[in-house]
Every structure is written in C-alpha cells, then in structure tokens.
Amino acid sequence: MTVASKTVSDVIHSHFGVLTRAEKQLAESLLDNYPVSGLGSITTIAENAGVSTPTVVRMVQKLGFKGYPDFQAHLHQEVEATISNPIAKHDRWASNAPGTHILNRFADAIIDNLRQTLTGLDTATFDSVATLLSDRKRNLYFVGGRITGALAEYFFTHMQVIRPNTALLSANSSSWPQYVLNMNPGDLLIIFDIRRYEQELVSLATAAKNSGAEIIIFTDQWASPATKLARHTFRVQIEAPSAWDSSVVTLFIVEALIEAVQNSTWDETKERMKTLEGLFEQTRLFRKLG
C-alpha cells in the first residue's frame, strides 16, 4: 500500500501541486494544527476550512484514500503513534532472554499495570491517606483476604515500627468483632480486597464504619463492594499473564505510603528505630546467655 508507510501529512504535501483552489484551502486548514484538526466529522472540517463536504471527499480520494472514513482512520493511527506510551515498553529487558520468556511477559504486564494504576491514581488521595496514616492518635487496623493477607502483614510490619497503635487482624474472621468493639471514631481500617471479594469484609467494613472508623481500601479495577463504604480507595491494576492476579503494584503503593508516612515524622521514627535496634540486640544477648 502506497499510503501506509507515509504520514498523511506527507501525502498532502506531495500532492499539493495537483490540488485545486478549494482543495488547497482545505489542505492548509488540515495542516494547520495537524493532526488534531482532522479529528472531527467531514462536516466539521469542511466548515473549518470554508469549503463544501464534496470537496473534502474529492480531495481525500485524490490523495489515495478510499473515502473520508479511511482518511480519518489513518489520522487516528498517527495520533495514536504520537501519543503512545512513552515508557519504552519493549526496552531490552533481560537481554539474554528470548522475548517470550515468562519473565519478560511478566515485566511488560507489570509496567503496564503500574502505568495504568498511576494514571488513574489521584495524588491528592495518596497524600490524604498518608496524612491519615501519620496521625498517631488514630489506631490502625490492617486486614486482608486469603491472598492479600500477606500484603496486609507487610504493611502492618512496617507501620508497627514507624508508629504506635497498629494492629493486624488475622485472616480468621471470628476474631474481628473484638477489634471492632475497640474501635474509636477516627480510627483507620485498611482493607485489602481483590477479585473474589469476600463478603465478610463488607460486614467488617460496615461494622467498623458504624463505630466511626474511616476505611481505606486497596482493591482492583473492578472495585470491591466495600468500596462504597470507604473514605479512600486505591484501585490497582492487577492483570498478569497468569492464572493469578499480580500484587506487585499494590505492594508498590504500600511501600510508597510507608515512605510517605515515615518521612512526615522522621525524627520520631528515628528514635523508635534506634530503640528497636536495642531491643533486638538484647534479645540476641538473652539467647546467647540462655
């Protein structure tokens, strides 16, 4: 196909000589603010150029396109190419791996997840959550499902070092009521609920909310039903070339939050970490002596 390799702009330029007066006028209009000016309907661009619609049809056919829709399809492709993903998706990852190795496919998927998640993530939300988590007066409760429990634990372990008043709810829901019993207004319940949303988590969230607790949810693009109860929601892209979902991006956000919280109260945290160091030392000593 002669048209395929060249840009529409090239085609217009190369045909400029054979264009009639009205067509030239149209071409000028198209080239001005190219390629966006060609995005609308034939009626629109005809009006913008001050020519009739038949003129548009005649010109695009003269340029070698089948008709206006064909012309526009080419333009769309160009727009896509112009806007397309700036993160070099096919950057040589593991250089000694064949392109289809699972590691590479996974890497592509994760990058894509990361990009999409970040695009859809409001930094204001992130900052608000970080501020809430930094408030030491609020008790923090972490809970996850069967798979996401490990993420809840990871988050909890770090926050426990950084600040007081943190708790990890076990995966077993039978112990949850006791925690809810102790929740005060302003406390935070951080829920991880992905894919197979667990009905019990909705119940937990409802109960917590009734106690005045605020709810923060990490969920997937399809959104857990508990989302309705949440003050803040992180919608994470979890697609992976696998039968399982990917938690990589969720972990990414968790780590970023950890840093944000820690950073906002660094002096205090530093003290706590020193103390913790000392405690570890003592434990080790105990063992040696014992």
Added chain:
Amino acid sequence: MTVASKTVSDVIHSHFGVLTRAEKQLAESLLDNYPVSGLGSITTIAENAGVSTPTVVRMVQKLGFKGYPDFQAHLHQEVEATISNPIAKHDRWASNAPGTHILNRFADAIIDNLRQTLTGLDTATFDSVATLLSDRKRNLYFVGGRITGALAEYFFTHMQVIRPNTALLSANSSSWPQYVLNMNPGDLLIIFDIRRYEQELVSLATAAKNSGAEIIIFTDQWASPATKLARHTFRVQIEAPSAWDSSVVTLFIVEALIEAVQNSTWDETKERMKTLEGLFEQTRLFRKLG
C-alpha cells in the same frame, strides 16, 4: 459546566464505583490506551469493548455528558491538549502530579530495579528453579525474616494451592529444628534473606543442607551469607527512595515463578483449584448453617 475542568479519564475514575459490569468493561477498554481508544465511532468502541452501543450511550450519559458526540468532543480536546503540549507526553505517569511526587520517584526507582534485576538474572536459573518447585515429590519449606516473612507467606499461600507438600516456617526460629528433622534429600528450602541478614537463617540453611535439602535464596545485591550454601540464588535490586528497602521486584519474581510452576502442571493444578473452590463453598455453607 462541571465536566469541563476535569479530564474524561478523571470523570471515568470518579464514577467507576457506580458503573455496572458492562460499563466497567467499557471503561477499562477506554482507559486502556487512553485517550486514543475513544477516537472512533460509538460502534467501534462498543465492539472493541465487547459491549453493545446502548451501553456506551448509557455510560457516557451517566458520566455527565450529553451524548456520545459530546463525550467524544471532550476527548478530542484532550487529545489536542496532549499533542500540542509535548511536555505532557513525558510525564504520563500520574499526570496530575508534579514530577517530584513520591509516587513518581518510587516508580522510577522500581523500573530501574526491575531492569537491573532482570539484566543480572539468568533465565536458566529461573527455569531450573521453576522445575525444582514443580516436582511434587520434593517437600517445600518457605522461610523469611522479619520483613520478608510476608513474601514467604505470599509464595507459600500460592504454592499450597498449586501443589501438595508445602510448609511455611514461622518467623520464630524455635520451631525450625522440627522441620529440619523431617527434611528428606531433595527437599527444597526457599529462603528470603535481605539486608540485615539473620544469622539464624545461616544456621537453618546449614542444617537443612546437611539433611540433603537443596536451598534457594532470594537476597539483595550484597548477597546473604547463606548464599554460599544455596543451589540457586536470586539477587534482587532493592533500592528505593526510602529508608526501607523495596520488595516489589522480589514479589515480581515470586509471581513469575508461581505462574511458571502452575503452567508446567496446569491440568493437575486445575483439579486442585476446583476442589478448593468446593471446599470454600462448603465452609461458607457450614457457617450459614452453624
């Protein structure tokens, strides 16, 4: 106009919670490769998303647009804005964030870690480990440190579904000897040991090796001392703009391994997952009856 100031993407995200299944599907399709995917006719985008055209109309109206043409006009404006502003192209991460937001700095760091880790990772090692983990005759033992315990748990939880003979060693080292006692030659001990290498893990690894177990280690670029005892080592880049190390890439490798193992024995795994589904169902039933 309320819609005018926000991007279409924002509007979609903010309404995501109230969208129905088909609408979410459509929203996903639109957001994927946004905003180019919304350039075509309503028929085209409905087809691409696998929904009907009425669904498209209903959704855009739900989002606050007057109709599809109105929706598309907004999209065109955005495309125009994006194209005419080349700087916007370069930070399509969290597009509403200043370049120095922690999320962006973290994203950069993670991408870098991923790239470096994959460059230094031999796919042959990966494949060998996947093969070892797929061998159901070998018992699998997972163990992690204080922070990495969650990763060990995550790995364990998945492998437990995929295959029999898996065990998670608690963070508390006092129970370890019993596990070692039961290790047979050929069994696998998967160790997560990052940064503050825990001396006890070396002891564990030594004991396990004496029992004939093979050792697989996830560690950082400085390498845990237990590495010497390992048959296979994953050296992961863990740098982050934070006081803490990042486990994101480690999790990435874990997930890729999960998929590789699962994939190598899919038929068997599928059966197991079905059975598990049934068991969950029963548990739920028990609860309702009880």
Added chain:
DNA sequence: CGCACACTGAAAAAATCTTTTCATGACAGT
C-alpha cells in the same frame, strides 16, 4: 462572443452512526 472544460457547492441519496424502546434474563430481598 461562444464553446469546452473543470471547479464548486446545493441538494438528494446512501450509508452510517446515535439514541430510544423494549423484551429478556439475572439477581436480591421477601
């Protein structure tokens, strides 16, 4: 001046796109 030819846009026709209507099916609550 008259004729031939090409250019152009109004208007009609054809094609396509957009919206509305409506029947169906799924599902939650009683």
Added chain:
DNA sequence: ACTGTCATGAAAAGATTTTTTCAGTGTGCG
C-alpha cells in the same frame, strides 16, 4: 418460590454523516 428491580443487548427509530448527482459558475481559448 415469588416478585420487583436492574442491567443488558437486539432491533427499530431517529439523526447525522458521507457520498453522489447535478446545475451553476468561472476561466481559457479559438
């Protein structure tokens, strides 16, 4: 099990866009 509600897409109706037709206009040339 029954009922009402909601989501969904097929199909019809409506609106718009695209293409074609065709008549009017202008220009060049004998």
